[in-house]
Amino acid sequence: MHGEGTPLDGAVSTYLGHLAVERGLAANTLSSYRRDLRRYTAALAARGRTDLADVDEGDVRAFLRGLREGDADHPPLSAGSAGRAVVAVRGLHRFAVREGLAAADPAAAVRPPAPPRRLPKAISLDAVERLLDAVPAESGGTPGDVARGLRDRALLELLYGAGVRISEAVGLDVDDLDAAEGxxxxxxxxxxQRIVPVGGYARRALDAYLVRARPELARPGRGGAALFLNARGGRLSRQGAWMALRAAAGRAGLDDVSPHTLRHSFATHLLDGGADVRVVQELLGHASVTTTQVYTLVTVQVLREVYGTSHPRARG
Structure with a gap:
């Protein structure tokens, strides 16, 4: 530790001992705390601070700023890595106040930096169609193979066509569908509960599954009212639905596609087509429109990219 023997070093050592013995933190976590606090004590020493009681909020904020900006010995840290270091610093100061090593907590008002907002991943309509066409719904093979293909096509059409979560799809019962009204x-x-429309493609795929495939998969005493059945006649699990999607994505040559990718694509394509964000909120079952508005950032990003690559004076 920088400046071995100072009151600051002693406080950090005591805090790390507390984390190891009383909190029982794992060795890797302790190592991260030790590394982050070593950098903190070095930064404080450079500002003439050798005792936690002398540290003020400006010192803590300067340390956070240094983490994000980097220096000759350290590259700039991401929001997540800087946030981890700030968590260690905040814990140290809370401990110091609790143990009487300092009268005030200068880190109390310093919040870890928020990580950048991760935009939902959506795929293009062309990619969706490639994915759906990769399900061998009408291929040869045994009746069981054909039935599973029809089931998987209906499942994926529903995931994209209605924007439902995978847990919602596999939780559906036959009576939850109103085929006549869609x-x-x-x-x-x-x-x-919410009511969602089921589009024409999904309706046709579901009709084909219900008429030609579900009776083939059903077993006496198994599955009950479940809409989607597995090969043993029980309710299709989330894992089974994942496997169906993964297999179709592999055949379509698409990487990193998940059930949520189809839900994201459903929302993004609706907004691209002019749908009101509050309507999309209702369709997705979001409690707050704020959650849905993340998708508007996706469409704005697409507009910006198209503009930047298409307009002759966009890059001037």
Missing amino acids: FARIRGKGGK
Whole structure:
């Protein structure tokens, strides 16, 4: 530790001992705390601070700024890595106040930097169609193979066509579908129910599955009212649905596609087509429109990219 023997070093050593013995932190976590606090004590020493009681909020904020900007010995840290270091510093100061090593906590008002907002991943309509066409719904093979293909096509059409979560899709019962009206009753998070329209492609795929495939998969005493059945006649699991999607994505040559990718694509394509964000909120079952508005950032980003690559004076 920089400046071995100072009150600051002693406080850090005591804090690390507390984390190891009383909190029982794992060795890797302790190593991260030790590394982050070593950098903190070095930064404080450079500002003439050798005792936690002398540290003020400006010192802590300067340390955070240095983490993000980097210096001759350290590259700039991401928001996540800088945030981890700030968490260690905040813990040290809280401990110091609790143990009487300092009268005030200068880090209390210093928040870890927020990580950049990760935009939902969506794929193009062309990629969606490639994915859906990669499901061998009408291929040869045994009746069981054909039935599973029809099931998988209906499942993926529903995931994209209605924007439902994978847990919502596999949780559907046959009676949750109103084929005549083209709606499905979805049980979402927190037991909340919503009604979503089922588009023409998904309806046709579901009709084919219900008429030609589900009777083939059904077994007496298994599955009950479940809409999607596995090969043994029970309710299709989330893992089984994942495997169906992964297999189709592999055949379509698409990487990193998940059930949520189809949900993201559903929302993004609706907004690209002019749908109101509050309508999309209802379709997705979001409790707050703020959650849905993340998708508007995706469409704005696409507009910016198209403009930047297409307009002759965009890069002047």
